[in-house]
Amino acid sequence: MNDLSQGLAEAIYRVATLDPELVNITLRSLQVTVTAVVIASAIALPLGAWLAVTRFWARRYVIAVLNALMGLPPVVVGLIVYVMLSRSGPFGVLGLLFTPTAMIIAQVIIVTPLIASIAHQALRDLWSEYHDLLISLNTTKRQRIATLLWDGRRALLTACLAGFGRAIGEVGAIMIVGGNIDNATRVLTTAIALETGKGNFSLALGLGFVLITLAIILNLAIHSLSRTERSNLW
Amino acid sequence: MKRRGVQLIGPINLDLEADGLTIVLGPNGSGKTSLLRLMHGLERPATGTVNWAMPDSNARMHQAYVFQTPTMMRRSVTDCIAYALTVMGAKRADARRGAQDYAKRVGLGHVLDRPAGVLSGGEKQKLALARALIRQPQILFLDEPCANLDGRATREIETILSEVRAQGTRIVMATHDLGQARRLADDVLFMLSGVVHEQSAAGQFFATPQTATAKAFLGGQIVE
Ligand SMILES: Nc1ncnc2c1ncn2[C@@H]1O[C@H](COP(=O)(O)OP(=O)(O)OP(=O)(O)O)[C@@H](O)[C@H]1O
Ligand SMILES: [Mg+2]
Numbered sequence: 001m002n003d004l005s006q007g008l009a010e011a012i013y014r015v016a017t018l019d020p021e022l023v024n025i026t027l028r029s030l031q032v033t034v035t036a037v038v039i040a041s042a043i044a045l046p047l048g049a050w051l052a053v054t055r056f057w058a059r060r061y062v063i064a065v066l067n068a069l070m071g072l073p074p075v076v077v078g079l080i081v082y083v084m085l086s087r088s089g090p091f092g093v094l095g096l097l098f099t100p101t102a103m104i105i106a107q108v109i110i111v112t113p114l115i116a117s118i119a120h121q122a123l124r125d126l127w128s129e130y131h132d133l134l135i136s137l138n139t140t141k142r143q144r145i146a147t148l149l150w151d152g153r154r155a156l157l158t159a160c161l162a163g164f165g166r167a168i169g170e171v172g173a174i175m176i177v178g179g180n181i182d183n184a185t186r187v188l189t190t191a192i193a194l195e196t197g198k199g200n201f202s203l204a205l206g207l208g209f210v211l212i213t214l215a216i217i218l219n220l221a222i223h224s225l226s227r228t229e230r231s232n233l234w
Numbered sequence: 235m236k237r238r239g240v241q242l243i244g245p246i247n248l249d250l251e252a253d254g255l256t257i258v259l260g261p262n263g264s265g266k267t268s269l270l271r272l273m274h275g276l277e278r279p280a281t282g283t284v285n286w287a288m289p290d291s292n293a294r295m296h297q298a299y300v301f302q303t304p305t306m307m308r309r310s311v312t313d314c315i316a317y318a319l320t321v322m323g324a325k326r327a328d329a330r331r332g333a334q335d336y337a338k339r340v341g342l343g344h345v346l347d348r349p350a351g352v353l354s355g356g357e358k359q360k361l362a363l364a365r366a367l368i369r370q371p372q373i374l375f376l377d378e379p380c381a382n383l384d385g386r387a388t389r390e391i392e393t394i395l396s397e398v399r400a401q402g403t404r405i406v407m408a409t410h411d412l413g414q415a416r417r418l419a420d421d422v423l424f425m426l427s428g429v430v431h432e433q434s435a436a437g438q439f440f441a442t443p444q445t446a447t448a449k450a451f452l453g454g455q456i457v458e
Contacts (some may be wrong), residue, residue, distance in 0.1 A: 129305060130305060130307070132276060132305065133301070133305040135294075136274065136297075136298070136299045137300075137369075138292065138294045138319075138321070138322075145320050147307075151309065152308075170432075183319050231432075
């Protein structure tokens, strides 16, 4: 108990004084996850919009696959990326294993299906509303996709934030492909796992505080976004 | 036209002249909307074709359609109207300027920057009309464009429609307002249970309807 309260006090002290190690790890976490979410969104949002406006025979299967990929266990993704990037794997020559790039690749694979699936659901509803008008106005498919992406931007931002939430809290995959190397690939979640294992509760708790704070900020953002979305005006 | 194997409207064999204003009349569910959508190419006929005397293979480019329940995009009134121009390749600034002109013309000058979604039912219909007019279509389809409008707005819209027709736009319009039909129509299509029951020049239709049902409809009686 004493251990715990002392750890707690130290953790608060570390957060309050912006402990360099803590800041360093937090920034790396944000850098990896933000990059991954930006790349994933660039793939997933147009994909979601395209699936919403296009009718073709395999559409249902593509959506089913997307939903299945959403439930992919991150550890397995980590394993696959590891095999691909390892010295003997197909992309071994690139030397990416145990770098932040490898972690970004893994996170992109994990969150792209999630973002695409949420985006598709939101845009499908918007499309059913816009369908007649956009057909009547003789729009091209590109214009339809662009219009949906723009007019659905709030719902899409929510989708991206959901992806961010999933990516920033993920441990399994980035532990495997990043290796949790100090000052190189150590991020919030992997550091917490490590410090807890070492019995260094104060740093682990401090990191935990930061992670929880990020999660709360994220949820507030999603909440306020979906509230304005519900009024359906913009 | 069929949906889920059910014959909704037709068989219809119809020729329209190149200019003038056609009013489509008929009780609820008689197929007015379906007929307009079919002509605009929003629905495909189960058999047969819809042909336009236009060189362009893409007839919809020169047509505009005002829906019975207009779609409001998640944009401001100005941007909502301007959208109809920007998708045709107009510059955004030009489109916005044009949109404001047309918005003022239909009486939306005071709500230019409001989100389109908050407009009243009547204002939404005016917006839809402005969005159709701004494309300067050769053919304009209107599905009960004045259903939610007050008397004054209705008159204003009718004036605009007359102007547009005078400039050579072909108008096909469904309405329930017999007074409006009398005021505007060059010729009338009377629909009943999915078929064109009667097609005749306006004067003749209102003075001496050919069929008993049309007579009853004009007399305000219930027709099935
Ligand atoms: N997609 C569809 N699937 C099934 N039934 C349909 C479909 N579209 C129209 N209908 C039916 O076709 C009939 C004609 O509908 P339509 O909308 O053309 O009537 P309308 O003359 O415009 O009526 P109103 O005056 O109420 O606008 C109606 O009975 C309607 O229920
Ligand atoms: Mg109708």
